[in-house]
């Protein structure tokens with residue numbers, strides 16, 4: 258179904274203004290033809306939410322409102338363009354915090370209406386997966402492992418809008434597990450990157466944490482038991498002043514998470530017979546995961562695509578990749594576009 262302000266396919270080189278506000282980053286980007294990033298501006302609210310130990314939805318919406326106009330102006334300024342040069346707008350439609358999403362969506366709709374520009378609502382995880390396209394040429398089909406604060410999913414990707422779930426977490430997402438363990442050991446939110454740093458100084462074999470669902474034959478994950486194992490270990494082994502125990506604990510925890518992620522991904526690759534792999538989402542910044550996946554790729558002859566860290570965490574440039582594809586093919590969202598706080602990726606299709 259084609260809806261919206263424009264319904265004719267756009268065939269010329271197109272500059273997209275892209276907006277992302279699904280969680281605690283207000284982001285805007287200008288991207289040419291869904292591939293060349295002319296600007297990618299991100300305002301993080303992390304410091305504000307750290308005080309509360311996690312994202313406070315109400316505060317997130319207010320902070321997005323305060324930042325969004327400035328961030329869009331910055332994105333246009335850095336790309337050395339004005340709104341008159343923009344050919345279309347892509348915006349994260351969901352999943353995410355409803356109030357936070359609405360700030361980006363309302364802003365995108367206002368600009369689309371005022372400038373008579375085509376508008377497309379994009380699935381946040383679709384953006385994460387296609388971030389890899391901003392740096393490398395990736396052929397279809399491929400297997401995608403998405404590891405973020407809210408997702409741990411294995412997908413088979415056959416094209417834009419052609420997504421099949423192979424497996425997913427049954428409880429906590431990988432990023433959530435990192436953040437919860439960080440909280441247990443007293444690190445500020447979000448603690449994934451800090452655990453990664455501490456782990457680099459620790460010995461991963463010192464504590465044997467469980468590898469949940471490693472040999473269950475599915476492509477599913479479970480991380481909540483691992484978090485409990487860390488709590489139990491700390492109750493029995495209080496942290497010493499020199500911090501060595503903490504570094505070893507982080508290294509051992511990270512190794513357990515990465516071993517499961519790599520092993521399940523390897524099984525999905527073997528099962529599908531697809532030897533192309535994209536690893537995406539904030540946890541794809543993790544050094545242990547990146548090196549584990551590189552090792553797997555060399556051993557099994559897999560073409561591996563992991564975006565640069567800045568394109569793994571939330572940003573607006575990634576939203577422009579599917580945005581450009583849909584608009585180029587005449588698929589638009591109407592101005593009735595609404596936030597979808599919960600939205601399974603496998604229900605997304607080219608026919609919006």
Ligand code: KG4
Pocket residue numbers: 280404405406407408431432433435436447448449450451453538539540541542543544569570571
């Ligand atoms: O994709 P993202 O920016 O936002 C969501 O869509 O959730 O991912 C954020 C998650 C957080 O849980 C954060 O702790 C985690 O990514 N993360 C990391 C690292 N950098 C970010 N986890 C482990 N190691 C890292 N280096």
Ligand code: ZN
Pocket residue numbers: 381385405406538539570571
């Ligand atoms: Zn994300």
